[in-house]
Amino acid sequence: MDNAVPKRLSKWYFGGLASAGAACCTHPLDLLKVHLQTQQEGKLSIIRLTFNIVKQQGVLALYNGLxxxxxxxxxxxxxxxxxxxLLSITTACPKSVNYKHAFDGLFRVYREEGIRRLFSGASTATSRAVFMTVGQLSFYDQVKLFLLGTGIFTDNFTTHFLSSLTAGAVATALTQPLDVLKTRAMNAKPGEFKSMWHLITYTAKLGPLGFxxxxxxxxxxLGPHTILTFVFLEQLRVNFGTIVVK
Known part of the structure; x- marks a missing residue:
């Protein structure tokens, strides 16, 4: 009797699709986070900031840069x-601020500021990506394996939710200082910061919490984004993944 159990594995592009789906849901929070990080002075709350953006620009402004x-x-x-x-994360560094869409931003930055400007903040973005990968992917797998190993949990939504929630918390703690530096570097005017150390000391003037x-x-x-990403990923795996027999 054949007791082989079929199992589905994720395809190489499922992670990108899952992350894109999660981004559609969490983009307004990402936009608000960037606004808060780039304030050198003032302490607008997230509620006040949201109200100001909606009042001045409309609800769709929360999806600027989607x-x-x-x-x-x-x-x-x-x-x-x-x-x-991490192999080629710098492909994700080109930015878009006050542009019609992503491709308009790429073209205008290249035409007006040169190709090097497209990769502004690449060093901090790469470092952040390393910690993000460790926090999200590695911790998700480890927590999921731990939960399944207890015999109490099965490979279902509850396990996926708890694993991704933990991964999101860890990833936020690991990446926040670099995220602040990356955001400042990518939104800085040309020549505003002479070096990474200059950027660090500038941010440090706000105190340790400045990071x-x-x-x-x-x-x-990041919490909801991580949860949605892995929930979408697991659903893609279960329904459309490559079938293998173990």
Whole structure:
């Protein structure tokens, strides 16, 4: 009698699709996080900031830059999930601020500021990606394996939720200081910061908590984003993954 149990494995591009789907749900929180991080002075709460944006620009303003976010997830996250190690994360660094869409931003930055500007903040983005990968992918797998090993949990939504929630918390704690530096570097004017050390000392003037500015909205964004990403990923795996027999 054949007792082989079929199992489905994720395809290489599932991570990018899952992350893009999660980004569509959490983009407003990501936008608010960036606004909070780039405030050098003032202490607007996330509620006040949301109210101001909606009042001045309308509800759709909360989705400004969504095309750039989707392009980022389909490159950066596809790479992370597909290879499970950092190889070409700098492909996700081009930014889009006050542009019609991601491709308009890429063209205008290249034309007006040169190709090097497209990779502004690449060093901090790469470092952040390393910690993000460790926090999300590695911890998700480890927590999931631990829960399944207890014999209490099975490979279902509850296990996926708890594993991804833990991974999101760990990833936020690991990446927040670098996330603050990355955001400042990518939004800085050309020549504003002479070196990474200059950027670090500038941020340090706000005190130790300056490196964790926007931590709460960062976790509020990254937590749901991580949960949705892995829930979507697991559903893609279960329904469309490659079947193997063990």
């Amino acid at each position: 095309s750039a976010s989707l392009c980022r997830q389909l490159t950066y996250s596809t790479t992370r999930f597909g290879i499970y190690e 964790f500015k926007g931590f709460v909205p960062a976790f509020v964004r």
